[in-house]
Amino acid sequence: MYLSRAIPSKAFVLSRLAQQAHAGNVYSQHQLLWQLFPDQSARDFLFRYEQGKAGVCYYLLSQTEPEPGLEGIEVVTKPFRPQITPGDRLAYTLRANPTRMLKSDTPGKRGNRVDVLMHAKYQAPDNESQADMRTIQQQAAQDWLMESDRQQRLGIEFVSTPEVTEHRQHQVYKTYRNNSRTKPIQFTSVNYQGVLQVVHPDRFLEQLAQGIGRAKAMGCGLMMIRRYT
Template structure:
């Protein structure tokens, strides 16, 4: 497994086209692997995520079973001249397995995840259930908290003195987790784009609601967490959702 980071040159027309279409960006990411067919369904999948750290600082992260070649992305949405230097090809790729193997039960990490929080509802008796997006931070947080244990981690709880709201605070008649966890939701996005019908020329409109989670977690099941980090969490993985990454927690000095 490999973890790759590519900085997008947001000033280029090609970059703007890619950033406006999750389907195009997925195709560009999949084109980075000569030996991996886009239709492959077995084995480790290719996950990707866009981090909009600032208006002109956008990073593409990719987790993949093979080492990618992002030359086409550099030419279309990077800095081709700077990439002529063999020491700075335009992206950074590192083996992911050594990091994954170091995960141990009880370890704590900062994490980031862009996901597609959804649930299934039935509007009327007898109707089939329909997949519907969670659109509020309260319900989006609850979506992730409901999946934490089986995904191999537990989101760290805040100490009482650092909470602004008590656990169990109600919201429109429903109990939720208040300000209990080291967890924030940012960058809610509603992505709407046209998707080609694989069986013909027909196109249909697709809407994907995404949320980016930042927080702190404790590893409860290293093997399950490795699966989460390499297979993704939730739906819409082809459209930039599901990729969780970990980072060391900042050290504090007395």
């Protein structure tokens, strides 16, 4: 795998496509970054958009090395081969899209997939204050990530309850070459941080490469890790 940082120039950020990405159109960011992998017919990378004091950048985790020839974007890449053993503790950050499949009341019929945070909001009493609603949604986001089946599938155990640092509602459109647009795509992104302990290193690295949760084309799923000291 390869871990990359793509840094748009100031001039590029002012361009039309980058303006869309900067304004939060996460699908346009996906289209932009795919240009770094011109030989791919199917996406094999995860990405995350970040904006800090130094400006805009994208983090990417990919199976193939991105090509650095996209004008206006500097790409810094290094091989990503972490040496992890059972019991290692890692600090992590994650942007994920928590969803869950609800059971159908009709036998043999598939249930509906729901946005975990919005479902928690709809299930809450109407008279909840905004502060209480934030707490309810934050708890729902934490419960989703800490599900025992998920931890087992990831090959990890969370050392402590994940901290939710931000959650946002998004509404985006896919735009085609003829400038037609799809119906709006709505989803929630949640930023987590905390400490985990690795139980099954191979399983963890495999899941890390695949990404966690859904909406990967919208900038979700990439977990960043570092040694915890």
